[in-house]
Amino acid sequence: MTIGRRAYGAGLLLLQALLLTSCGPQPTAVTNTAAAATPDVPAPPAITPVAGPERSVLAFGDSLYAGYGLARGQSLPDAIQARLRAQGLNALIVNAGVSGDTSAAGRQRLSFALDNLKRKPDLVLLGLGGNDVLRQIPPTETRANLAAMLGELRDRKIPVILTGMRAPPNLGPDYVAAFDRIYPDLAKEYGATLYPFILDGVIGNRSLMQADSIHPNVTGVTRIADRLAPIVAERLKEGG
Template sequence: MGDSLSAGYGMSASEGWVSLLQQRLQRDAPGWRVVNASISGETSAGGASRIAKAVVREQPDIVIIALGANDGLRGLPLADARRNLARMIGASQHVGARVLLVGMRMPPNLGADYTRGFEDNYRLLAKTFETALLPFLLEPIASDRANFQDDNLHPTAAVQPQLLDHVWPALQPLLR
């Protein structure tokens, strides 16, 4: 469950890190199936409204929740984002799924308190719900402008393997 960063915005569906994950799983951990329920523009509220039906329908063993970037860009109150993500984690765990919470960081334009609180939301939720946490999806590519499309928000197709390599160590223990 993600936003445009996981939906593969600006590239063919097969080039995004989630599609690359399916390919890696077929090679390294056969038997796993990936359902990419990511939607460009998705917020944590949208994910929270979709999660119950999705997990009941799919009965997943693992749910990767990679939402929040659009919340931060819109200045959503931190408590609202935290509540929405908590709903998603709770619904996933309710059907027996293990959760990998994938965090995001915000630029400082909304102030240091918001930026710090935004990042802290992910740590707090991971601790509260005892989920796996990858603190920042874009960590390996964030510092180089060349890794992003012209909008300076969405990674290029060329760096999608790096994103997968970054997610993989956090996901791999959940596959056991």
């Protein structure tokens, strides 16, 4: 969800407002590995050997998928894949996140991304719309673009997990109401699994965010992956 210099200041204001309305209680910082031996920290789960046919997942989104500001191997798709494989699922997540992408840009490249995979993915993680908010693109346009992508994925018979975004209140009640309805409406219409707000439980906690207050740090990514990975695992199991 990377933004240029002109939009940077506005983006920070929008995200600061969003901090006040983020979903759920604010989490505490994740304990570091050095503290893992303390009595209050549970032991890491046992790793199950990977087995079964390979399950392919396409993570298609913006910088929140691409891993903006993180080292290689620390992106959200990487973190989810690690959790799936630790559970014994032979999952491969292809990261097609592009920093700065709006829903319109995603719509333009979705077919190309799908056609250039080795095979049809078993599942798609779709996460776009954050840059639309930062640029104050009309919600009708965001809805149309996401609907077109979901329609194409439905036509190709590919299951989808839609990771949503929320609009900050300083854009006005009409904009917020129109934008925030997009994800639940489209998930219902196209039969996608909805994760309502991708930054839920992370945004607003400085220990989980990068200095720009927009992108999660590696600990924040861990928190998101802990919530999303079980949903991804369930959808893959449903697919057989």
